[in-house]
Amino acid sequence: MLRYLAKRGITYLLMIFLTTSAGYFLAVTSLKPALLEQERIPRPTPEQVANSMRLKGLDPGLSPWERYVDWLTGIVTRWDWGRSPNGAFINAEFGDRVWISTRLFLASIVLTLVIGVALGVYSAARQYKFQDRVITSYSYLAYIVPAPIAYFLVQLGAININETVGERIFFVTGISTPGMEPGWAQFIDMLAHYAVPTIAITLVGWGSYQIAQRQYLLDNVNADFVRTARAKGLTRNQAITRHALRVSFIPVAQSIAFTIPAIFAGGFFAEKIFAWPGVGSWSIDAISLQDVNAATATLAYGSVIFALGAILADFATTLVDPRVRVQ
Amino acid sequence: MTNLNAVDPAAAAEEAHLQNADVMIAKSTIIFRRFMRNKTAVAGLLIFLALTVFSFVGGYLTPWDKETIDPFNIGMPPSADHFLGTSQAGIDLYAMTVEGTRISILIGLIVGLVSVLIAAVYGCTMAYFGGKVDKVMLFVLEALIMMPALLVVAVATSGGGEGLKKSLPSWLLLIIVLLVFSWMGTARLIRSLSMSLMQRDYVKAAQYMGVPPRRIVWRHLVPNIGSLLVLDVTRGVTGAILAEVAFSFIGIGIKVPDVSLGVLIGGATSQVQTFPWMFWVPLTVMFLLTGSLAMMNDGLRDAFDPSSSSIGKARKNSTKKKSA
Numbered sequence: 001m002l003r004y005l006a007k008r009g010i011t012y013l014l015m016i017f018l019t020t021s022a023g024y025f026l027a028v029t030s031l032k033p034a035l036l037e038q039e040r041i042p043r044p045t046p047e048q049v050a051n052s053m054r055l056k057g058l059d060p061g062l063s064p065w066e067r068y069v070d071w072l073t074g075i076v077t078r079w080d081w082g083r084s085p086n087g088a089f090i091n092a093e094f095g096d097r098v099w100i101s102t103r104l105f106l107a108s109i110v111l112t113l114v115i116g117v118a119l120g121v122y123s124a125a126r127q128y129k130f131q132d133r134v135i136t137s138y139s140y141l142a143y144i145v146p147a148p149i150a151y152f153l154v155q156l157g158a159i160n161i162n163e164t165v166g167e168r169i170f171f172v173t174g175i176s177t178p179g180m181e182p183g184w185a186q187f188i189d190m191l192a193h194y195a196v197p198t199i200a201i202t203l204v205g206w207g208s209y210q211i212a213q214r215q216y217l218l219d220n221v222n223a224d225f226v227r228t229a230r231a232k233g234l235t236r237n238q239a240i241t242r243h244a245l246r247v248s249f250i251p252v253a254q255s256i257a258f259t260i261p262a263i264f265a266g267g268f269f270a271e272k273i274f275a276w277p278g279v280g281s282w283s284i285d286a287i288s289l290q291d292v293n294a295a296t297a298t299l300a301y302g303s304v305i306f307a308l309g310a311i312l313a314d315f316a317t318t319l320v321d322p323r324v325r326v327q
Numbered sequence: 328m329t330n331l332n333a334v335d336p337a338a339a340a341e342e343a344h345l346q347n348a349d350v351m352i353a354k355s356t357i358i359f360r361r362f363m364r365n366k367t368a369v370a371g372l373l374i375f376l377a378l379t380v381f382s383f384v385g386g387y388l389t390p391w392d393k394e395t396i397d398p399f400n401i402g403m404p405p406s407a408d409h410f411l412g413t414s415q416a417g418i419d420l421y422a423m424t425v426e427g428t429r430i431s432i433l434i435g436l437i438v439g440l441v442s443v444l445i446a447a448v449y450g451c452t453m454a455y456f457g458g459k460v461d462k463v464m465l466f467v468l469e470a471l472i473m474m475p476a477l478l479v480v481a482v483a484t485s486g487g488g489e490g491l492k493k494s495l496p497s498w499l500l501l502i503i504v505l506l507v508f509s510w511m512g513t514a515r516l517i518r519s520l521s522m523s524l525m526q527r528d529y530v531k532a533a534q535y536m537g538v539p540p541r542r543i544v545w546r547h548l549v550p551n552i553g554s555l556l557v558l559d560v561t562r563g564v565t566g567a568i569l570a571e572v573a574f575s576f577i578g579i580g581i582k583v584p585d586v587s588l589g590v591l592i593g594g595a596t597s598q599v600q601t602f603p604w605m606f607w608v609p610l611t612v613m614f615l616l617t618g619s620l621a622m623m624n625d626g627l628r629d630a631f632d633p634s635s636s637s638i639g640k641a642r643k644n645s646t647k648k649k650s651a
Binding site for chain 1: 466469470472473474475477478479481482483565569570572573576577579589592596599610613614617618620621625
């Protein structure tokens with residue numbers, strides 16, 4: 001088990017290295033921070049711009065390969081991901097933002113999974129009945145709405161509730177009210193800021209899990225091993241929960257690896273729309289500010305998230321699937 | 328003495344005709360009939376076709392186009408003069424919606440079709456050769472899945488204004504980037520399905536007979552995963568339209584002066600209270616577009632699924648059996 005995970009880990013490390021390097025070359029050849037610098041008032045001379053860039057390790061005079069080697073040496077020797085054109089250090093900036101993102105998504109990811117799988121099982125047990133039709137139609141509806149538009153609609157709904165009640169119940173943007181007293185008031189404030197983004201992400205996310213879980217469970221409900229279990233005297237529900245459920249969860253567990261990056265991608269939209277200063281909105285801003293190092297750092301973060309998801313999926317599969325025996 | 332074994336050509340032809348026409352129904356006919364029995368799916372197909380026609384000929388129904396500013400009607404709600412009202416810059420919303428629908432459908436169709444084609448070729452090649460080739464190609468595929476597509480789209484469409492961005496319109500650039508990042512999931516699926524097909528006897532026989540790999544892939548693998556490919560085309564078209572709308576909504580992807588549904592929806596969010604029609608009209612068109620595709624997809628899946636019992640009945644007592 002450990003050896004297998006270590007082997008997977010090394011493969012993913014190699015992949016992260018390759019994607020990040022490719023991303024760096026893409027960014028370094030297409031993003032030109034020096035051009036933005038020239039829009040300042042008073043306009044600096046080209047020498048001044050080149051000088052200030054050189055001090056931050058962003059020398060536009062060097063070739064992409066030389067800059068790549070410099071950047072990579074910095075990471076390998078000092079774990080230094082470089083600096084932004086405005087002088088900020090990527091390591092510090094990233095450290096602040098990654099917690100905001102994690103706080104925003106952890107609750108939503110868990111809720112999405114639990115609700116999606118539970119509703120999938122519920123609707124599969126009532127195939128083609130009224131409840132199944134309603135739940136599955138909802139999932140298809142969630143599938144045809146692009147995430148940012150769904151978030152925006154939830155935001156509009158929350159604003160309407162606030163206006164109807166005449167009091168601010170939900171905060172639709174930001175992560176906290178500045179200058180709150182620590183304690184109970186701060187806790188309530190945090191919840192009020194949390195509620196709308198978490199509800200929005202969860203509402204959009206669970207549909208795909210529900211459809212997948214329903215489909216796989218239905219594929220297994222009439223399988224021989226479930227019939228055997230019923231012949232042993234189990235009720236239909238017992239046979240499904242003890243035997244079919246476990247097998248049908250395996251492909252769903254595998255799909256988690258590929259939905260975690262999707263939720264992360266949805267995260268760009270959520271952070272942008274709800275104005276949470278997390279990694280996602282930072283990466284979009286970094287690109288519009290022509291910030292090579294910040295863009296590459298967020299890309300590396302995305303790759304790491306994917307690798308973690310894939311390893312978790314492998315791990316979950318070995319836990320639920322009796323056929324998988326890993327040495 | 329007459330030869331008892333001689334076959335009367337006329338009778339043989341008659342028999343063949345009978346077999347084709349009445350006794351055996353071609354697979355494509357069955358699928359077509361099943362699809363047409365599904366009212367929802369047919370409705371979806373009609374809505375999609377109507378939208379496509381609208382996006383090509385709708386422009387001739389109004390004297391306005393997406394660039395002309397009407398200085399006497401700025402930010403006006405729908406009226407006889409401007410069917411769907413005007414923007415706060417005084418541009419006719421109807422003309423922009425026609426143009427945006429066309430760009431969105433175009434992006435969806437190109438990306439949907441070509442990405443499935445890439446996925447089929449890539450997935451079949453992996454499965455056919457197996458071994459080292461499979462390992463290397465799988466590595467490349469997973470590395471591509473790992474790349475956050477959104478960041479690459481953002482860099483490619485909003486970088487420093489280099490040669491590529493100047494010479495290509497933004498919708499073409501978006502198509503290229505979406506294509507690079509949209510085929511991996513399907514390719515993985517096709518790989519695993521083709522791998523099991525490779526174990527079949529007829530493929531082994533073809534290999535021993537010295538049939539070249541390219542022919543085996545086209546003659547034996549592709550037809551057997553055809554239903555999956557068709558389903559993935561509709562899914563891919565939906566996915567591409569959704570991605571275009573999502574990216575353009577937050578301001579990466581399609582750039583003004585090019586118009587798409589995402590640009591229209593995204594541009595209208597800040598004035599949703601003052602100019603509601605600017606937001607709801609393109610949003611409704613997008614819902615019709617993706618909704619009709621989802622309805623078609625559902626109907627196609629049922630038509631291709633030999634054990635489906637969800638809609639209609641071709642024969643009595645259709646039993647539901649699925650392999651686990």
